[in-house]
Every structure is written in structure tokens, then in C-alpha cells.
Amino acid sequence: MRFVLLGPPGAGKGTQAERLAKKYGIPHIATGDILRQSVKDRTKSGMLAKSYMDRGELVPDQILIGIIRDRLSSLDCSKGSILDGFPRTVTQADALSSILHRLNQKLDGAINLELPEEEVIARLSGRRVCRSCGTNYHTQFNPPKEGGKCDKCGGQLYQRDDDKEEAIQNRLKVYQRQTEPLIKYYKKEGLLISVDGAKEISTVFENLCEIVEGVKK
Ligand code: AP5
Secondary structure (H helix, E strand, O other): OEEEEEOOOOOOHHHHHHHHHHHHOOOEEEHHHHHHHHHHOOOHHHHHHHHHHHHOOOOOHHHHHHHHHHHHOOHHHOOOEEEEOOOOOHHHHHHHHHHHHHOOOOOOEEEEEEOOHHHHHHHHHHEEEEOOOOOEEEOOOEOOOOOOEOOOOOOEEEOOHHHOHHHHHHHHHHHHHHHOHHHHHHHHOOOEEEEEOOOOHHHHHHHHHHHHHHHHO
């Protein structure tokens, strides 16, 4: 099974994709995580991406399309995947469709996690991420057991540069301008599934599992 997770920044795409991937044993492909790793590794594309990411702008389509083409061609993606953060533009959505077509694969759905703007700001400003394993926490909604430390690996938690107030505002504008049109795009393709992302993490997860189970039948 193959799903795309859509939704504004902070909608819970990463949180839910990680759980779905674990439950259904398929790869979680998060373009934001791949880019942050490239920045950490100081690769050429990572260095180029950093300035866009820090400002809350989208990294150029061709970089992302190349990353996804390589990743989806890997053997571990042959049974399915959860795409988190890709596509984010109509150009990327068109590219995804041709990549999958070439691989003789198809999308089962584009799940849009809906979240009002006030919630986006509250979620992003409280998000903390593990420096070692990348697990997401929230100071209020999903706190670690011990302050500042990851429950899974004991790594140090930090605040992403693009979770600062100014970058959040820009990410929201960029989302509305460049990514929101994908809702219509996937509706037209008959693939759009909307889910209320404002519910509790476990409730959203149950709703997503029902959708996935429906597709598996
Ligand atoms: P990326 O990392 O993908 O950022 P994003 O889309 O803005 O998404 P987020 O990671 O901020 O949010 P999320 O929806 O995953 O929410 P999360 O689960 O973490 O991309 C970063 C940057 O990389 C982009 O700005 C761009 O520059 C670049 N980039 C990436 N992909 C690209 C592409 N395809 N094209 C071009 N550029 C690209 O949750 C957020 C917080 O809320 C957490 O603290 C979590 O614990 C909490 N939370 C989650 N769910 C709930 C809930 N139900 N209730 C309460 N709290 C919750």
C-alpha cells in the first residue's frame, strides 16, 4: 500500500507516518528528514537546501524529485511506503505519478491531515526533536518522560531552526501558495481522503488505520 500524507506544517504528518510505517512494516519516507540529514552530512544538496529550509521556503523541485526517484526505486519500497512531505508542489505530484507509473506501482490515497492555523503555530513552537534519532516530541502535547531527553535513545532534544516564529509564518504562506493546490489535484484524481488532524494523536492514528485497513481489504 502506498499513501501520501498532506497537510500544513505541524499537522502531524511525521508523527503519524512513523506509527503507520511501524505498524504496517513499510518505509516512512520523510523528505524533511532526508534533507536535514544531508545538511548534517554537509553534502552538496544539503548545503544548497539549508538556506531554503531555514527561511521556510521550498527546496527546488528537481532536488526533491531526484531524491524520491532514487528512494522509491529501492527494493524495500516495492511493497509500499508512506510519503511524508512529498509531493509539495503540482510539479512534484506530476513527477511522483510518472515515477510510480514507471515502477508499475500506484498510489492508494492522498490523506490530508486538516489543522487550523492557530493549532499549527501552537504545535510547531512547542515541537522538540531528538538530535540522534529524529523522534518528535511536544513540550505540552507529547512531552518526553525526562525533560530534554529522548525516551527512545536518550538523545538530546532541540528546537528546529524553522520552528522559530518568523519561519513558521513563512512556511504557512508557502504552504497555502504552493502545497494547498494539491488538495484539488488529488480530489480530481479521486485519491483525496480528509482526516481531522486536530484530534489527539492516538485518535488520528486510529482513523488512519481504518483507512489503511479499508484499502488492504
Ligand atoms: P518538513 O520537515 O516536511 O516540515 P513540514 O511539512 O513543515 O512538516 P513538519 O515536520 O513541520 O510537521 P508535521 O506535519 O510532520 O508534524 P509533526 O508530526 O512533526 O520540511 C521542512 C523543510 O524541508 C520545508 O520547509 C522545506 O524547506 C523542505 N522540504 C521538505 N520536503 C520538501 C519538498 N517535498 N519540496 C521542497 N522542499 C521540501 O508534529 C508537529 C508537532 O505537533 C510535534 O511536536 C508533535 O509531537 C505534535 N503533534 C503531532 N500530532 C499531534 C496531535 N494530534 N495533537 C497534538 N500534538 C500533535
